[in-house]
Amino acid sequence: MSDAHRPPPTRRDVLAAGLGAALLSGAAGHPPDRTPPPSTRPPASTPRTDPMLTRPIPKTGEALPVIGLGTWQTFDVGPDASERAPLKDVLRRFLDAGARLIDSSPMYGRAERVVGDVLASLGDTPRPFLATKVWTTGREAGLAQLETSVRDMGRGRMDLLQVHNLVDWRTHLPVLREWKAAGRVRYVGITHYARGAFDDLERLLRDEPLDFIQLPYSLAQRDAEKRLLPAAREHGVAVLVMQPFATGDLFRRVRGRPLPEWAAEFDCDSWAQFFLKFVLGHPAVNCPLPATSKPEHVADNLRAGFGRLPDEKTRARMARVLDT
Template identity: 30%
Template sequence: MVSRLGLGTMTWGEGTGPEEAAAQLAEFVDAGGNLVDTADVYGGGRSEQILGQLLRTVVDRDDIVVATKAGVTPRGYDSSRRHLLAALDRSLDRLCLDHVDLWQVHAHDPATPYEETMAALDEAVSSGRARYVGVSNYGGWQLATAATWQRAWPGRQPLVSDQVEYSLLQRDPEREVVPAALDSGTSVLAWSPLGRGVLTGKYRNAIPADSRAARDRLEDFVAPYLGEQSARIVESVATAADGLGVTPLAVALAWVRDQPGVAAPLVGARTTAQLRAALQAEELTLPDEIRDALDDVSDV
């Protein structure tokens, strides 16, 4: 069982230092959150190291569902048994843990057979190094293939989640991923539920100097969501927020949180103030007429 909002840690160790990370984690747990998602490549491993330290000094390990990922390398994707299990051992060392609660294949690797990748997940659970397993960035047919393989024989570990980008600006998962997840009993974890920050409304008039879009390394990450269609969706979110007396951020988060198949959106905040604003979305349930209007304007 996980909280309806997860804490993403991609910026930890790269823009978010240990003190700020500690404040975020304390704020998150105080608000009732428990799902914390990281990966072996976040901050070059620093994200896992920081989380491992905080699990000993800031929060009780038993209060946190620790999720991490492996399978992305500087050379591309590698979901071979050799790479995955070695990466898991390194993650456990950085986290100072003997097991993680959820271990995920970070991306589909077309060069490695499904049966080899899935066997690595089985071994992670059978050896006690992971409690549950899932995937990330798997398309609909990829998820269906992997989930079916895991359920085809007793003793294999079922996939419990597929972590994909999902927001009012990115509704592609509804075409295949969500139906595949619902059919296979797999939950969806939504990364970038705020449309890479665009749905907060901060880009409505200009590009803030301290935003991702203003940084050379991240400019291309945000750029696809700064077009006219995205602007219309953002304006609709802002209008809904004004009518409800809440922030656009809260509206965007509540929308994806309550979509069919979604277990939790994962919010990665650069500051504690940003995280605090996101946590306020838990108090919001969108009226049906507003949800329908947002569905219509974002249906592309």
């Protein structure tokens, strides 16, 4: 899942509430949240020459770039070239920046097929890390769904398969492990969007051999910090974060407010980066998955994966900004 479960205020909305059109960075519909002071923040259009930050997948040590891409709603489009052109630009910018992990699900309508089609149309690009899910009941239905996902999105390969929202996990987890043992997938995991499922997720972290867990976590929803993130770290399970913008609530809560000057201390020049760097500041997190169909937004999100990250003292200060 992604931050598009309900229509959030756009970054244009945040701008219109008081930041002013003069703050536009030249990308229509995407406001930077304050004017960078001279010599401290490069404009968003400036290419980064340093590599994107990575974190190791605990079970293997494989380095995974820290910004991923969700596809809920944003990639559920038809075959029309005008609908797919922005998505092609999104994926090109995403991969060119050094990012890799693209997450989808059969639940997301046509998103898996669109990802596969668009990646194929890009030609020779850096290899993405492809993740999707099984979202049905029963072994045979699950197998059929997995085969379709691997064909449509992965063109025969897949890096990570997850049980979506723990649906029939007792049936599907053994199948995913069979596929991993046979070399059909490299990693297996579980997901759930609801904080009410955190007890179940924690129990499975402790009782089942897992490579990944995907959960909601953001500056506005920090419940996972209490037990779930520490449990993932204790058991060596990589963490993917859905809803890093709290389904748009974070942009609503900072509407009309300038970005704090001290955000420059951790190389942050927009509210989107502020929210993503807070998530990445937790040592258990491998990769947040913001979803977008707008090239200018993915460019902004990607910049959160570069430069310094906030330490615990700074993260507490970031939380106070939101709480006040």
